[in-house]
Amino acid sequence: MLSSKNSPEKINLRECSSRAAMRDESLLVEGCRKGKRRKQRELYEHYSPYMFAVAMRYAPSRLDAEDILQEAFLKVFEHIGTFRGDCPLEFWIKRIVINTALNHNRRKHVAYSFQDVAEIENLVPDVELTLSHYNFTELLGFVQKLPERCRLVFNLYAIEGYGHREIAEMLEITEGTSKSQYARAKLLLQEMIKENERVSYADARGR
Template identity: 50%
Template sequence: MSALSAALSGVGSLRSLLPGAHVATGSAAATAPTATRTLTPPAQLSDGELLDGCLAGSRLMQKYLYERFAGRMMAVCLRYAQTTFEAEDVLQEGFITVFKNLASFRRECPLEFWIRRIMVNAALRQHRRNAPLVAVSDGGEYPQDLAGEEFTLSNYNFEELLGLVQDLAPRYQMVFNLFAIEGYGHKEIGEMLGISEGTSKSQYSRARAILKNKIERLDAQRPHGFR
């Protein structure tokens, strides 16, 4: 059983998401009638049907919803974390919030978008908790303004790009993700992180400069056939 599953086991109805979880015990379980019914395969259920099932208290639908989005949300969490362990913590906190607040989802946007916002907010909370403890070191000086500067990422797979982003100092990593990936404006980012709009712009420029520098170094080390 994973650390994430173990943590989820203590959250009310999320207990059923665990492998081997038991709902009934003792004689009640032994005498419970076995109903024969045809279940719709999870892949054929719409997000709305999963949501309706969760709101009706179906533990199976809760399991299906978690399984549908956990992989995609883990990819989001990894971009904001320094380690896989931190990403799992963010994912756990995020899904706890998701299941506690499903009734407040108004269906005005895709369910995945709503869950993604919750994961980003969980990452922000993690960042605020850790920020005072993190010593920032860039390893060099970089230009503050990279307007018009471009660099090619198509030669790198997801794991390589993720590693580059995770190597950024937390303040740069957070701003880069929020602006370049999530699409927030610098004014919004400033409000979210408690910094000025100008600071957000500056940190994003430095993050891009650091990434550009690292990518140029990697390109120089690669055989010509792999560039």
């Protein structure tokens, strides 16, 4: 007997909605290719909240994130003709946002002066920290407070899931530097969280 989760009706409904979404997406892409402003706006409104959160992770401030988002969407509209549809549109746009964020950082700091801080890696204690009671804004605040290079490596490794070798190629650094920057980011984040917890605890006791 089929479970309700796998019932043919459910599958058909899911397939239908997925097909409808794909059709909508291809219509949106087609409209953007033709330069229709309404379709461009629809695409922007659909994807911008998600992409803005991505940009916020890579940028030190909201204004920088706005710049990244703006630049990325201009690139999206310019190069939408090259989108072949072999991956979801969302991934394609996200990739552009990340590349734009990396370029943005590269422009701000003419050359990355990544220092090898390999020794830190060994000093990072394996601390069990619970993040469940932090909301998105608080965690984003911690990430934004990280130094520029640590933030890039942390985002690419921990959130996007790239390996250190890929990150090294993307940022034109060595694999070792990528690892050490990640370790440093982790250490700084742990310190920030601990400090935050200490302040919260002190506040609670003060009351």
